[in-house]
Amino acid sequence: MAICTEAPVDYPRAAMSTATELELRFVGGTIELRGAAQTTALPLPPACRWDARTRCFRAPALAYAALVRALRQAGQAYRDAARRYGVLEEGLQVRRVPRPFQSEALAAWSAAEGRGVVALPTGAGKSDVALLAIDARRRDALVIAPTLDLVAQWYDLLRTRFRCDVGVVGGGEFVLKPLTVSTYDSAHLHAEHFGARFGLVVFDECHHLPSDAYALAARSLLAPYRLGLSATPERADGRHALLAELVGPQVYRRDVVDLAGAYLAEYRVEQILVELTADERAAYNEARQLYREFVAAAGLRMSSPEGWSQFVMRSSRTTEGRRAMAAYQRQRLLAFAAPSKLAYVEHLLHHHRRDRVLLFTERNDAAYELSRRFLVPVITHQTKVTERSAILAAFAAGTTRALATSKVLNEGVDIPAANVAIVISGSGSVREHVQRLGRILRQNGDKRAVLYELVASGTSEVLTSSRRREHVAYQ
Numbered sequence: 001m002a003i004c005t006e007a008p009v010d011y012p013r014a015a016m017s018t019a020t021e022l023e024l025r026f027v028g029g030t031i032e033l034r035g036a037a038q039t040t041a042l043p044l045p046p047a048c049r050w051d052a053r054t055r056c057f058r059a060p061a062l063a064y065a066a067l068v069r070a071l072r073q074a075g076q077a078y079r080d081a082a083r084r085y086g087v088l089e090e091g092l093q094v095r096r097v098p099r100p101f102q103s104e105a106l107a108a109w110s111a112a113e114g115r116g117v118v119a120l121p122t123g124a125g126k127s128d129v130a131l132l133a134i135d136a137r138r139r140d141a142l143v144i145a146p147t148l149d150l151v152a153q154w155y156d157l158l159r160t161r162f163r164c165d166v167g168v169v170g171g172g173e174f175v176l177k178p179l180t181v182s183t184y185d186s187a188h189l190h191a192e193h194f195g196a197r198f199g200l201v202v203f204d205e206c207h208h209l210p211s212d213a214y215a216l217a218a219r220s221l222l223a224p225y226r227l228g229l230s231a232t233p234e235r236a237d238g239r240h241a242l243l244a245e246l247v248g249p250q251v252y253r254r255d256v257v258d259l260a261g262a263y264l265a266e267y268r269v270e271q272i273l274v275e276l277t278a279d280e281r282a283a284y285n286e287a288r289q290l291y292r293e294f295v296a297a298a299g300l301r302m303s304s305p306e307g308w309s310q311f312v313m314r315s316s317r318t319t320e321g322r323r324a325m326a327a328y329q330r331q332r333l334l335a336f337a338a339p340s341k342l343a344y345v346e347h348l349l350h351h352h353r354r355d356r357v358l359l360f361t362e363r364n365d366a367a368y369e370l371s372r373r374f375l376v377p378v379i380t381h382q383t384k385v386t387e388r389s390a391i392l393a394a395f396a397a398g399t400t401r402a403l404a405t406s407k408v409l410n411e412g413v414d415i416p417a418a419n420v421a422i423v424i425s426g427s428g429s430v431r432e433h434v435q436r437l438g439r440i441l442r443q444n445g446d447k448r449a450v451l452y453e454l455v456a457s458g459t460s461e462v463l464t465s466s467r468r469r470e471h472v473a474y475q
Contacts, residue, residue, distance in 0.1 A: 022078040029192030029220030031064050031082055033057040043070055061195050065224035083222060085140040085199040088178055092135045093163040096128060099263055101254050106132045108252040109227060115248030117206060117228035121256045122438025123264050126229040130202045131161055133227050139199030140178040144187045146208050154181040188213045191220035200225040207232060207431065209246055210239035218246040231438055232431040256441065264441040267449040271465065273457040280338050284459060287331035294324030335459040336425035337366045342373060348422055348452060349374060349402060356395060356417045357402040360436050362425040370404040378404040410435040416444040421451040428467035
């Protein structure tokens with residue numbers, strides 16, 4: 001039995017209401033159970049608490065399915081005035097034959113009563129699993145994505161595959177349709193108002209969801225069916241544990257190594273240690289010593305969760321602190337974008353002059369420096385939509401063969417032609433590193449992909465590299 005246990009469209013709600021005074025209502029992102037006494041013997045879910053102000057039981061809208069199931073299992077009649085979503089009259093109009101792992105993912109999600117997280121690598125077709133889920137449940141559905149670029153991609157995908165009008169919430173638009181796509185930010189702002197309008201919600205890149213604001217949005221949605229999609233659901237802060245509550249358990253997972261060759265491009269990863277020049281090494285050591293002396297004198301433990309915030313706060317108070325912060329930034333710049341690194345990038349660009357190359361950096365200024373030095377286009381969060389679209393179109397067509405970027409292309413961009421990635425600098429995030437690999441793994445003919453990771457030897461970047469390589473894709 002599906003966890004929703006909802007009734008079909010012709011469910012005799014009015015007849016049920018004559019047998020009881022119990023009623024479910026959706027109010028401001030919560031579910032109200034009216035008509036039950038505070039001392040009721042009904043086995044209500046733990047999330048249902050007595051609200052003395054309104055003299056009814058109240059729970060986050062997320063608890064709707066559990067509450068309905070509890071009432072039905074108790075044989076308790078009730079009137080459902082909460083849900084306002086309907087049944088999709090037509091399913092997918094354009095179908096692709098699903099790959100075996102996509103069918104397996106859908107089956108696992110269905111077996112988990114239509115709630116759970118599916119983890120598949122970039123390029124493996126996570127969005128197709130979502131389309132299959134929407135088609136299987138046939139309930140009004142909301143897709144939530146982290147960026148406007150992804151919203152646009154989902155809009156085109158839903159409109160093309162279902163052949164219907166699709167609503168958009170975000171980027172200055174607010175149009176609700178049986179199939180709607182929204183940004184996480186807009187869902188946070190409006191979930192308490194439209195949270196009862198959808199029976200299924202798809203959380204794309206669901207690793208964003210456990211943040212406080214987005215988690216509140218998830219709790220304000222009534223949808224009994226929930227699907228989370230991500231290549232790397234895990235978060236460094238451990239908050240991915242909240243996904244079990246907000247979406248459901250992880251029901252299916254395949255990693256890059258499971259699908260490479262058959263469904264993703266074959267790939268190899270090369271870590272390249274670049275020696276700094278004597279002048280670069282001297283400047284690095286001088287800056288790092290100044291920074292470390294301040295940290296030691298201040299008694300800071302940079303390995304602790306509060307270390308960085310304490311350093312920022314303490315360094316702003318004195319002249320010595322400001323010098324330490326400047327030294328910290330200088331040693332990072334020397335490690336991340338040393339001229340000796342860029343000289344090797346020039347070698348790689350020449351070697352791969354017939355390939356499509358993505359140049360990844362940690363900082364925008366480094367991306368712009370690559371653009372100036374190698375005369376390649378650059379995309380950052382400052383790039384206008386029209387310019388970005390033109391750059392990606394030229395890259396796909398082959399008139400541009402290299403493209404510099406910082407973090408903005410880490411996720412949610414479909415670039416099948418890209419087959420070489422050069423990571424000049426990056427954070428210690430495993431997710432970011434896997435996402436950058438994923439940008440070159442989408443199959444495109446018989447392509448073979450390669451990711452180069454340039455690491456400044458003998459610097460703090462060596463430790464950063466070891467942290468971000470803690471994934472099976474790099475084993």
